[in-house]
Amino acid sequence: MSVQIRNLCKTFGSKKVLNNLNITLEDGGIYCLMGPSGMGKTTLLRIIMNLETKDSGEITGIDPDVEISSMFQEDRILPMLSAIANVNMMYEKKRPVKEIKEDLSQILPKKCLRQPVCELSGGMKRRVSLARCMHYQGKMIILDEPFTGLDMATKQEVISYILKNRRNRILLVATHGIEDAALLGAKVIHLEDCQELMDEMKAAIPSAQEMEEKIKREQNDLISSAPKQMLMGAGEMSARTYMMQHMAETNLKLLDGIPESEWERMGSILDGRIQEFERGKLIWNIGDTCTEFAVVLNGMVAAYTESLKQVESLVAKFGPGRCFGEMLPLSNAGSPVKVIAAEDSRILFLSREKLMEKPKTMQEAEMKAKIAWNMVFEISDKLEKVSVKLDTTSENTVREKIVKYLNSLPTEKDGTKTMFSMQKETAQYLRVSPEALSKELNDMERKGLIRKEENKVQILQPEFFALRPEAGIRSIHK
Ligand SMILES: Nc1ncnc2c1ncn2[C@@H]1O[C@H](COP(=O)(O)OP(=O)(O)OP(=O)(O)O)[C@@H](O)[C@H]1O
Known part of the structure; x- marks a missing residue:
């Protein structure tokens, strides 16, 4: 039976935090709850867990007192007990230490399992807290920002652990990490889309410019961490992925110098096709052949690569005016990349073949010249960056x-x-x-x-x- 949240409202004093919120969590589903800081994610989770009262609305399909297993933003583990003892507390009849030890050693170094947890690092404490939560039986698992303080490699380990031990329970994870949903294979719930937003609530939503800056920061973080991961020598990321990430850094501004008001007209002059994609829809799949340049007219798209362990990670996000066709030829060469609409998006596809044809009109010649110039400019920049290759x-x-x-x-x-x-x-x-x-x-x-x-x-x-x-x-x- 699914968990239904209907017309949920919550106010703290005069501050409206949730307003007629509606969400359905299907049986066995995996969900990432996302939203700007202060939008009410923790409040919603606490109401689901019956730790906070709601003003109105109802939640059906779950008994919060016995059926929910949760991990909070704080670790809530007993500091003087070991990781093993903390986990074993979840059981009325204790389980053999060997069994718990084996389980915990999937995400923690064996040596630290018997130490009092207060002696462990912050990231290790998070993992003990997570293991405790996963060991509790129930119908639903709620994790409130479980990956804080974990590096990418540990995060991937922790995510495999979660997925392995989820046993088809509903998983609801509050997170700020845009790549977490892809890593978990989760459906994203944007809190701001599930309710009626009052003016005061809109204040928590960042402006387009703030979003742009945030995305830029995240993109930079991703890109700057890529060579580091490679330098670990783990062989997890291929040289091609490395090159792609550098390409992402300079993703092609195919329409630079052409005013936005001209983009659609230009598409029609060059026999382009425009297609609309709803948020979450796949635009380009791994291995699809690439015969077109895809230019984002509105919205935002996200490109993901797949590692050898088949874990997806975000490579780049592209906003209006950006083109991602340049990345796709690499997918033909075996480097996996797929592109998903991160928002409702309109994409203009321009055929490579058509672009190569001799122009028939002055208008066409002018458009092609601008595009060609943008390409030359971009490619010369890229050649600099792609001039390094990782040693295997x-x-x-x-x-x-x-x-x-x-x-x-x-x-x-x-x-x-x-x-x-x-x-x-x-x-x-x-x-x-x-x-x-x-x-x-x-x-x-x-x-x-x-x-x-x-x-x-x-x-x-x-x-x-x-x-x-x-x-x-x-x-x-x-
Ligand atoms: N007990 C409380 N009393 C008064 N205001 C509260 C209380 N708990 C939360 N709030 C307010 O409700 C709003 C939502 O808080 P909440 O912690 O649910 O946001 P969040 O989306 O989880 O944020 P973050 O991503 O930063 O953790 C915030 O403005 C917060 O200040």
């Missing part, structure tokens, strides 16, 4: 991989870096044998480059570890 892991020595990996980890306040997880998993992650990893770490310690203790590594000679991108990339035409 086979050419990297174990030490290079360790150095790159350590470089990619954040430095903690005490100057140490916490290794991804236990050595065995790190070895697997870096695609080297555990013996080779351990030998190399010992060697580096003997040479005074690092000091090891438990899961932590202290870098003693920072200059040796200074990020050297050229160690992982080489020029292909210089």
Whole structure:
């Protein structure tokens, strides 16, 4: 039976937070609840969980007191107990420690499972809290910003853990991460679309300009983190994906210099076709052949790649005036990319063949000249960026991989870096044998480059570890 939220209203004092909100959560569905900060996500989750009273409306299909398992924004774990004990508290009749240990070691280093959780890092505490939630039986799982403080690799591990242990329960995740929905395979619920927005509520919604800036920031974060991930040497991202991300950085402004009011007319002169896509609709699928340039006239589209583990991640978002056809030839070459409407969008498709044809009228010649100029300009810029190619892991020595990996980890306040997880998993992650990893770490310690203790590594000679991108990339035409 689905969970139905009908005409839900909530006011704090004079502040209207939810107004006639309607959402249906289908049995077994996965949902990401998104919305600007302060829009009422946590309030809605708390009302569903019966931790907050509603002013009016109704929620049917679930008994919040026994059927919901939740993870809050705060960890809510018992600090002096171990991760194992925290999880085992979910059971009236305790489960064998071995069983819990095995389960937890999917997302946490084995060594820390018996430590009091107050000694763990913030991200580790989040994972204990998540595991506790997943172990509770019920009909629905609610996670309020579960991925805060997790790096991309850990997030992917945690998401596989969630999906593996969900057992077809309804999953509702509040998040700000635009790529989380794709990683979870979730349907996105935009809180602002499910209710009647009062003027005061609209104030929480960012302006178009703020959104543009946010997207730019997120895009930049994604792009700047890409080489880092690659430098880890995990082989997870191909060189082609790397190139694509650099392409995304400069995605083609095919219509630059042509006023917006002219775009549609230009489309008709060049025999283009215009198609409308509702939010969430697939525009271009992985592997589709590319014979057209696709220019966003209105709305916003998002391009996703698929990693070797078939986890999708957002590569770029394109707003009006941007063209994504340039990325698609790469998909023919085997690099997976798909494009989805992130908002209701109108797309102008321009045939490559038509663009190449000799113009028949002056108007056509003028349009084509502008497009051709934009392409030349863009391509010359790109050639600069695509002039590097990633070495594949086979050419990297174990030490290079360790150095790159350590470089990619954040430095903690005490100057140490916490290794991804236990050595065995790190070895697997870096695609080297555990013996080779351990030998190399010992060697580096003997040479005074690092000091090891438990899961932590202290870098003693920072200059040796200074990020050297050229160690992982080489020029292909210089
Ligand atoms: N107990 C409360 N008393 C008064 N106002 C509250 C209370 N709880 C929440 N609010 C207000 O309700 C609004 C919605 O808050 P809520 O925490 O639900 O937003 P959110 O979408 O989850 O935000 P974020 O993404 O930042 O976590 C905010 O303006 C907040 O200040």
